[in-house]
Amino acid sequence: MSLDSPAAKPHERLAAALDGDMGEVNALIRARMASENAPRIPEVTAHLVEAGGKRLRPLLTLASARMMGYSGSHHLRLAATVEFIHTATLLHDDVVDESRQRRGRPTANLLWDNKSSVLVGDYLFARSFQLMVETGSLRVLDILADAAATIAEGEVLQMTAAQNLATDEAVYLKVVRGKTAALFSAATEVGGVIADAPEDEIRALREYGDALGIAFQIVDDLLDYQGDAKATGKNIGDDFRERKLTLPVIKAVGAADAEERTFWSRTIEKGRQEDGDLDRALTLLNKHGALQATRADALAWTAKAKDSLARVSGADAALQEMLADLADFVVARVS
Template identity: 85%
Template sequence: MSLDHPAAKPHDRLAAALSQDMEAVNTLIRARMASENAPRIPEVTAHLVDAGGKRLRPLLTLGSARMMGYGGGHHVHLAATVEFIHTATLLHDDVVDESRQRRGRPTANLLWDNKSSVLVGDYLFARAFQLMVETESLRVLDILSNAAATIAEGEVLQLSAAQNLATDEEIYLKVVRGKTAALFSAATEVGGVIAGAPEGEIAALHAYGDALGIAFQIVDDLLDYQGETKATGKNVGDDFRERKLTLPVIKAVAKADAEERAFWSRTIEKGQQDDGDLDHALALLDKHGALAETRDDAIGWAHRAKDAMARVPSADPELRAMLVDLADYVVSRVN
């Protein structure tokens, strides 16, 4: 069966297998995003939470905990925590990036204002920490609070790296590990921790989430140059127009001659973009095989994720198989 068939998509199978847990997560999210004193908080939050999305990060927490045999209820708190942290970062990111579209819909900062987006994001971070505390696990609090700090650090690093042609693949990886992979790895790691898994298996779950998150972000960056707006919710070339130095461009810049480097400097560093520049950028990416190399990198990280998961004995082999398949699915979007 093709991966494009809805029943075959690993995240759909995972969502179906964990549907009762996800229903509990959604109920908890709706309860905790409420505010008696500031009705704008649930309005802004609901706009983003109800916009769709795969809820991949909370599914990773639920799946990791259940896979390791957890039978309690705190995995629901942790999954909601992960989703609140993710939603808060999206609200803040759209302000920083001056974005106008998210998941095919107008962004919250466009419909309301920047102040509302920032403050509601702050509220969700606070709610996330309340949920962490309710698990009564200091280790869980340590993992997720470190993840929140790492995400912010990655976003700040991106501010200086995104429009600097000196940014290389090592710096790019630091940014991606911060802004994306940190929450993936924390989501899977806390699932193992709450289940009381052995240390080696918790480390493997962390490594799985880290590699999966890196593959996920690389694919997202690749789809910006070769995806379809209907599927991605973004316009092709948004990263170029926003002057973001992502992996495909970093690879092309590394192979650029003087004329090509001048083009990248004008369009990315200086922000002087003219009609036809996106087409020229796409031609340069194709000329240097940057898109193909980026895809190969994503596949490599997906393999690392699967290798890590192979080190995790599971009380539920079917759930583990879904998580393994998820790594393949992430990169199948650019096949």
């Protein structure tokens, strides 16, 4: 799609602007996910990596580095690193969640098995650390290793909090910062680090990625209750059926009367769901304005992301504008 096309979405414009770099990143990903000794590794990895995802996280790394005037090649390795970490977490998540569909396609654990998904995810984590080391930057290694640990922490926290009605918005935010925002913020931060940007601007890039990642996850949770299944690759109410206590439900539970709380306890905590329960859940979400309040939170995080980005005096204003538009687009998905 043309970079100048008014119909192009922000991530498509970003991809067009960074097409050369992204082509090299894709080639690097294909090369590093190869395995002479275990052909199942590239089979499983290719199923997910080449499933038509937006490559948003590696694009953030490329854009951050280029925006700050970087002209070397280490940003390509870092972008591939970020994508490998993301792919590894998806493979593991689908096993933990017993998922059967990802991006509208059968999951790797369904097509192969849980063992293959877990072990291939481990392989991708190992490859990601090899790529980090090749940059020769201990700071980059520290940032991305910390992000990998934070992602794991977020997933474990979600396991204990997702079906507990005592989970509040503060705990939800910790989960989101772990499972989603940690990699967004690391992706943007390492772009600034590799470009040797001023410290205050590296911090602003990290805060942009953090706020963008939080808004992104909030919107994903919102789309589960009011999205288009064809566009999202998920059916309406999947999170409800999987008993995930996401932000819309947390808000509805917080406003629930005794009878409504009993309903949420039965369906989410105890998992005893019956025909008509999803409709009842949607009614309660609308009754308490939970969906509207959730969208307002996403808008607030989008504004924070743009405010952080505005503190960056990047060398490439066009890329900076695309990153700002990307923040707006995240929430526009549920307009």
